[in-house]
Amino acid sequence: MPIFAANLTLMFNEWSFLDRFDAAADAGFRAVELQFPYDHAPDAVAARLERNGLTLALFNMPPGDRTAAERGLAALPDRFDEVRTGVDTALRYAEATGCRRLHLMSGLADAADPAAQAAYRRAVAYAASALGGRGIDLLLEPINGRDVPGYFLNSFTAAERLIADLGLSNLKLQFDLYHRQILHGDVAMALRRLLPVTGHVQIASVPSRHEPVGEELNYPFLFAELDRLGYRGFVGCEYRPRAGTLDGLGWFASQRKTE
Numbered sequence: 001m002p003i004f005a006a007n008l009t010l011m012f013n014e015w016s017f018l019d020r021f022d023a024a025a026d027a028g029f030r031a032v033e034l035q036f037p038y039d040h041a042p043d044a045v046a047a048r049l050e051r052n053g054l055t056l057a058l059f060n061m062p063p064g065d066r067t068a069a070e071r072g073l074a075a076l077p078d079r080f081d082e083v084r085t086g087v088d089t090a091l092r093y094a095e096a097t098g099c100r101r102l103h104l105m106s107g108l109a110d111a112a113d114p115a116a117q118a119a120y121r122r123a124v125a126y127a128a129s130a131l132g133g134r135g136i137d138l139l140l141e142p143i144n145g146r147d148v149p150g151y152f153l154n155s156f157t158a159a160e161r162l163i164a165d166l167g168l169s170n171l172k173l174q175f176d177l178y179h180r181q182i183l184h185g186d187v188a189m190a191l192r193r194l195l196p197v198t199g200h201v202q203i204a205s206v207p208s209r210h211e212p213v214g215e216e217l218n219y220p221f222l223f224a225e226l227d228r229l230g231y232r233g234f235v236g237c238e239y240r241p242r243a244g245t246l247d248g249l250g251w252f253a254s255q256r257k258t259e
């Protein structure tokens with residue numbers, strides 16, 4: 001059975017952010033993931049992880065101006081200095097929490113624009129190099145254009161091609177099955193082909209982005225496929241609970257029975 005990581009940005013919103021760590025541990029999770037920890041000090045996040053015996057599987061590097069709804073800077077040619085400071089900030093949190101996977105978001109740019117492509121390649125190479133020396137993986141996540149219109153990295157093929165082209169051992173794919181299904185479909189075959197370059201997996205139902213139950217994807221089959229493929233990483237539960245978080249954990253309880 002995969003190691004499920006509760007996404008504390010989307011789940012457990014009935015609790016304050018720091019209390020979500022306790023609530024997730026009480027619900028049986030051994031790992032968590034975050035989108036952005038930056039509203040809290042690194043030591044405060046680390047203390048909740050330690051208190052609850054939780055592993056922090058992943059979080060995103062600073063995405064730019066969140067009040068302006070920026071979704072990353074890597075593909076923005078005039079924002080490289082902020083990419084650099086973002087890497088430094090993220091590394092402080094990674095060192096405090098022991099997190100070994102960081103996601104660099106591309107931002108909104110034309111995927112066909114050569115200047116954006118060059119900026120993205122430069123930022124990815126820089127960030128991967130900065131993380132590599134500390135044993136941390138850099139993850140690239142293709143995101144669908146329905147959720148984030150205009151997002152630069154909107155193709156698994158583009159991500160796969162850059163990862164192969166740069167050939168950096170700590171540069172890996174963040175395989176979000178929700179985005180995969182919306183962007184390309186063919187989820188199981190893509191898992192079989194891309195798992196060797198995958199550093200993290202995320203799940204949600206499609207199209208609702210609720211619990212991984214019903215709708216377009218057969219998650220019991222896909223969890224068994226991850227086991228068959230020998231995937232030993234984390235599976236981030238990046239979904240919005242349909243009702244209460246705890247009420248929606250029946251799928252998690254049934255998976256734990258297979259442990």
Ligand SMILES: O=C(O)[C@@H](O)C(=O)CO
Nearest residue numbers: 035060103141176202238
């Ligand atoms: O799928 C998503 O939206 C997240 O994994 C993310 O990092 C961008 O918010």
Ligand SMILES: [Mg+2]
Nearest residue numbers: 141176202238
């Ligand atoms: Mg995701």
